[in-house]
Amino acid sequence: MAAVIELKGVDKIYRGMPDVQVLFGIDLAFEERSFNSIVGESGSGKSTLLNIVGTLDRPTNGEVLVDGIATAGMKKDGVAQVRNRTIGFVFQFHYLLPEFTALENVLMPYVIGHRKPSREVLDWADELFELAGITRVKNNLATKMSGGQQQRTAIVRALINKPRVVLADEPTGNLDSENTANIYARFRDINERYGTTFIIVTHDRRVAEQTDRIVEIRDGRILMDIAK
Amino acid sequence: MSLPLRIAVRFLLSGKAQTILIVGGIAVAISVQVFVGLLLDSLQAGLIQNTVGNSPQITITSAEENVTIGQWEEIVTLSESLSGTGPVGVSVSANAFVNKGNDTVPVLVRGLDAVAVNSVYGLSDNLYEGALIQSSGEVLIGRDLSEELEISLGDRLQVRTPGGAAVDYRVSGFFDLGVAAIDGSWVVTNLRTAQNLFGFGDRVTSVEMKVPELFTADLVAGNIEALLDDDSLKVANWKDENESLLNAIQSQSISSNMIQVVIIISVAIAIASILSISVLQKRRQVGILKAMGIRDSAASQIFVYQGLLIGVIAGIVGIALGVGLLWSFTTFATSGGESVIDFRFDPVFMLRSFVVAIVASGIAGLIPARRSLQLTPVEVIREG
Numbered sequence: 001m002a003a004v005i006e007l008k009g010v011d012k013i014y015r016g017m018p019d020v021q022v023l024f025g026i027d028l029a030f031e032e033r034s035f036n037s038i039v040g041e042s043g044s045g046k047s048t049l050l051n052i053v054g055t056l057d058r059p060t061n062g063e064v065l066v067d068g069i070a071t072a073g074m075k076k077d078g079v080a081q082v083r084n085r086t087i088g089f090v091f092q093f094h095y096l097l098p099e100f101t102a103l104e105n106v107l108m109p110y111v112i113g114h115r116k117p118s119r120e121v122l123d124w125a126d127e128l129f130e131l132a133g134i135t136r137v138k139n140n141l142a143t144k145m146s147g148g149q150q151q152r153t154a155i156v157r158a159l160i161n162k163p164r165v166v167l168a169d170e171p172t173g174n175l176d177s178e179n180t181a182n183i184y185a186r187f188r189d190i191n192e193r194y195g196t197t198f199i200i201v202t203h204d205r206r207v208a209e210q211t212d213r214i215v216e217i218r219d220g221r222i223l224m225d226i227a228k
Numbered sequence: 229m230s231l232p233l234r235i236a237v238r239f240l241l242s243g244k245a246q247t248i249l250i251v252g253g254i255a256v257a258i259s260v261q262v263f264v265g266l267l268l269d270s271l272q273a274g275l276i277q278n279t280v281g282n283s284p285q286i287t288i289t290s291a292e293e294n295v296t297i298g299q300w301e302e303i304v305t306l307s308e309s310l311s312g313t314g315p316v317g318v319s320v321s322a323n324a325f326v327n328k329g330n331d332t333v334p335v336l337v338r339g340l341d342a343v344a345v346n347s348v349y350g351l352s353d354n355l356y357e358g359a360l361i362q363s364s365g366e367v368l369i370g371r372d373l374s375e376e377l378e379i380s381l382g383d384r385l386q387v388r389t390p391g392g393a394a395v396d397y398r399v400s401g402f403f404d405l406g407v408a409a410i411d412g413s414w415v416v417t418n419l420r421t422a423q424n425l426f427g428f429g430d431r432v433t434s435v436e437m438k439v440p441e442l443f444t445a446d447l448v449a450g451n452i453e454a455l456l457d458d459d460s461l462k463v464a465n466w467k468d469e470n471e472s473l474l475n476a477i478q479s480q481s482i483s484s485n486m487i488q489v490v491i492i493i494s495v496a497i498a499i500a501s502i503l504s505i506s507v508l509q510k511r512r513q514v515g516i517l518k519a520m521g522i523r524d525s526a527a528s529q530i531f532v533y534q535g536l537l538i539g540v541i542a543g544i545v546g547i548a549l550g551v552g553l554l555w556s557f558t559t560f561a562t563s564g565g566e567s568v569i570d571f572r573f574d575p576v577f578m579l580r581s582f583v584v585a586i587v588a589s590g591i592a593g594l595i596p597a598r599r600s601l602q603l604t605p606v607e608v609i610r611e612g
Contacts, residue, residue, distance in 0.1 A: 051609070077523045080523055095519075098242070112520055
C-alpha cells in the first residue's frame with residue numbers, strides 16, 4: 001500500500017547553548033488506512049516526531065513527504081494548506097476555541113479551507129457528532145462541556161475535513177479509563193469505516209497494544225518497529 | 229463575512245466587559261478631539277461673522293481721499309460678472325454733524341443703495357425698532373447714537389455738513405449691528421438723499437460687496453483690481469485689513485490641530501497596546517487556528533479587524549459624545565441669556581475625524597498583527 005506520510009533521514013536539533021539534538025536520522029513511513037502508535041518514555045522525542053510528521057515543525061535535516069509531496073521547499077501558507085486538507089490533529093489538551101460552540105469549533109478546519117460550509121459538510125458533522133455520542137452538546141460553547149465531551153469534540157474536529165491522516169498526541173492523557181476506552185473504540189471505528197490512517201503517540205503500552213503497528217522511540221532513535 | 233472578521237467579532241464579544249471598557253476609553257478620547265475641533269471651529273466662525281459678517285468684504289474706493297467715483301455702474305457690472313463675488317452695492321460716505329442740545333456730535337452719513345442696505349450690511353435683519361427707509365428724507369440710526377442723542381422713533385434729526393448745508397430728516401428706525409463704531413456714529417439714509425446732501429450728483433464714494441467664500445476675498449479682490457486696471461481706484465479686502473485677527477485665528481487653528489493630533493496618537497497607542505495584550509491573551513487560539521491550517525495573513529487580519537471594529541464603534545460613540553458635549557456647551561454656557569457660541573454642526577469635520585479614527589485604529593492593529601505572524605502552533609502545543 002502507498003505511504004501517506006514518509007520521513008527520510010530526519011534530524012531535529014534545537015539551537016541554543018548548547019545545541020540539543022532530539023531526533024537522529026529517522027526513516028519512517030506510514031501506509032494509508034493503517035492504525036499505528038508511537039511509544040516512548042517522556043523526553044524520548046516522540047512528540048517532536050509527531051509535530052514534524054504533522055508539518056507543525058520543520059526538521060533540521062531530512063525530508064517529510066505528505067501524500068508523496070515534499071514539504072521542505074514549500075512556503076508557510078502552502079504547508080498550512082497541506083495540513084488543513086490532509087491532516088487532522090488531536091492533542092492531549094482539547095484546544096477548542098472557547099469563544100465558539102462545539103459545532104463552530106468542529107467546522108473551523110473546513111471554514112479555514114473553504115469558507116462557507118455546505119449542506120453535505122453539515123450533515124457530515126452531524127454524523128460525526130452522532131458517532132462520538134455528543135450530538136446533545138453540539139451547540140454548547142466549548143467551555144460549557146465536560147472534559148470527555150471536549151476531547152470528543154476535538155476528535156470530531158480532526159475528522160471534519162475527511163483527512164488522510166489523524167495524528168493524536170496522548171489524546172486520552174487527561175481522561176478517565178472509561179472515556180479512554182471509548183475514544184480508542186471511536187478511532188478504530190473511524191479507521192475501519194473511512195480508511196483514515198491513525199498515528200497515536202502514547203506512553204501507555206496498553207493503548208499501543210491495541211494498534212496494528214508499534215514504533216518505539218528512545219533517545220531520538222527508532223528502537224523497535226513491530227507490525228502485527 | 230470573512231473568517232478573520234468573524235473571529236475578530238467573536239473575540240471582542242467573548243470579553244464584553246473588556247471590550248466595553250476599551251471602546252469607552254477610546255470613545256472618550258475621540259469625543260474630546262471632536263469637541264475641541266468643533267468648538268474652535270464654531271468660535272472662529274462666530275468671531276469672523278461678528279467681525280466682517282455685517283460689512284463689505286471687498287471695498288472699491290478712489291485711491292485719493294475725499295474723491296468720488298463717477299463710473300461706478302461699470303464697476304458694479306464688472307464685479308457682478310466675476311465669479312466668486314456675492315451681492316454688490318454702492319454707497320456714499322461723508323462726515324457731518326448732528327445737534328445734541330447745544331453741542332454737536334460728529335457722525336458719518338452713509339447713503340446706501342438697496343443691495344448695500346439688505347445684503348451687504350444686513351440692516352433689514354438688524355433693525356430692532358421702526359422700519360427701513362421708504363422715501364427720501366428718512367434716516368436710520370444705531371442704538372448707541374440714539375441713546376446718546378436721546379432720540380425717539382419719528383423725531384426730526386438735523387444733519388449739518390462741513391460745507392454748511394443743514395437738512396432735517398425723520399428717524400424711521402433703529403439698528404444694532406453689534407459694532408460700537410457703527411452703532412454709535414452712523415446715520416444711514418438712501419443713496420439719493422446722501423448724494424443730494426453732499427452735492428455729489430450721481431457719484432458715489434465706494435462700491436462694496438460680499439464674497440460667498442470669505443477666505444477667497446483677497447483673491448477675488450486681486451482679480452477685480454487686475455480687471456479694472458485703474459490706478460485711480462483702490463480695492464481693499466477684509467483679510468488685508470484684519471491681519472491680526474487672521475493671525476490669531478491661524479494660531480488658534482494650529483494649536484487646535486496639535487491637540488487633535490496628540491489625541492489621535494494617544495488613541496492609536498492605546499489601541500495598539502490593548503491589542504498587543506489581546507495577542508498574548510489569544511495566543512493559544514491563534515496557535516490552534518494555525519495548526520488547523522489558517523494562513524498567517526488571515527490570522528494577523530484578526531487583529532487588524534479587531535482594531536478597525538474598535539475604531540468604528542469608538543468613532544461613532546466618540547463623535548456622538550463630542551457633538552453632545554458641544555451641544556451642552558452651547559446650551560448651558562450662556563452670557564446674558566445668549567449662548568457664548570453658535571452650535572455649528574460640521575459634517576465634513578466629523579467625517580474626517582471618523583475616518584482618521586478608523587485609519588489610526590487599523591494602523592494600530594498592524595502592530596499586534598505583526599506579532600501574531602511570529603507565533604507558531606508548536607509553541608502553543610509545547611506550552612500545553
